[in-house]
Amino acid sequence: MPKVPYAAYLRVYEPLTAFPEPERSHWERYARSDDLPDAQDELRASLIRLIADPGRVVPEEESGDAFVARLDGALHICPWRTRLRAWHALEEAGHWMMPDSVLDRALPVAGRRRAERQHLRWAGRHPGARPWIRSALWHVPIRWFSLFDDSEREFSGGAGGSRDADQLSGDAPASSPGPAAGPEGGPEGGRADESPTTRDESVSLRYRTPMVRARRRLGEALRTVRHATPHGLLVPALADVGRWLEEFHPRSLVELDYGGLVHTISADRLEADHSAADVAGAVAALAAEDVGRAGELYEVLTERWTAVRERQFAS
Secondary structure, three states: OOOOOOEEEEEEEEEHHHOOOOHHHHHHHHHOOOOOOOHHHHHHHHHHHHHOOOOOOOOOOOOOOEEEEEEOOEEEEEEOOHHHHHHHHHHOHHHOOOOHHHHHHHOOHHHHHHHHHHHHHHHHHOOOOOOOEEEEEOOOOHHHHOOOOHHHEEEEEOOOOOOOOOOOOOOOOOOOOOOOOOOOOOOOOOOOOOOOOOOOOOEEEEEEEEHHHHHHHHHHHHHHHHHHOOOOOHHHHHHHHHHHHOOOOOOOEEEEEOHHHHHOOOHHHHHHOOHHHHHHHHHHHHHOOOHHHHHHHHHHHHHHHHHHHHHHHOO
16 A cells, blocks of 8 residues: 555654553553554554545544654654544644635535534643644655754665664654644655655655754754744744644654655655755854855755645646
8 A cells, every 4th residue: 555645744752651650551561562553554544534424534532552662772652643633634724735625525514613623622621632743745844854963864765775874773664644634834756657656665764863852953943043034934833843842751752754755756866855954054054144055955945845745736
């Protein structure tokens, strides 16, 4: 099954000790399973809900599954929280790049309204709830790259391919799309002869870093951008990611996964994509007051990801 939809993911894996009982014991038992589900299992369940008659926009029950990783021998958990993420995606549905008639056909208005009422009631009982996973359709938001260093890039070109980094161990899937994902507000498009069905399923590209590094880098980027362009759109975007990261344990693991995007970008362009390095270079140029160089790098990034995003309209 091709790894679709074409979405990227920003995930936080918290150490087991960050979870209160009885949830901690649940995840400890869960991680011992020999048959843990992966993101494709979550995707299949999501598609089954949507093609049902009538379609179910949001699952009736919250998922009890999670992604599992180990860092320095310690168990880290990233709960799926599929129901919560579906609710959040519905809130962003108005920003999706599709006509209202198509949106209403895919996600009927009555179902969306019912899900909104359920979310309001649930949120009233769980005011501090937040997802461990953020999703973006047809691109990677440029602000996400500010959390990572190019040395943390892990690329697998498929059978016989190699990874660029092996600094963090983990058992989580390297390429993992999820269900109903709303867009977030950033390598050039792949060749037309490389369709999703002909690409090696083991192709993946991800970054992983400890939470302390992610927060430090984002803080530096935010201070630099705020000083250089205090009224720019990137300032609130970076601040939003920063607020989200602050919700998690300081010994968490942060992961950016290209997910299904690897199946819409040609292998050579994917291998050549070092967007985190480009973002770091742009921030460094701003800090040095080299606005020209920063603008050049930012233009390269936006053109690269615009080319990918526009492929959703290809027929």
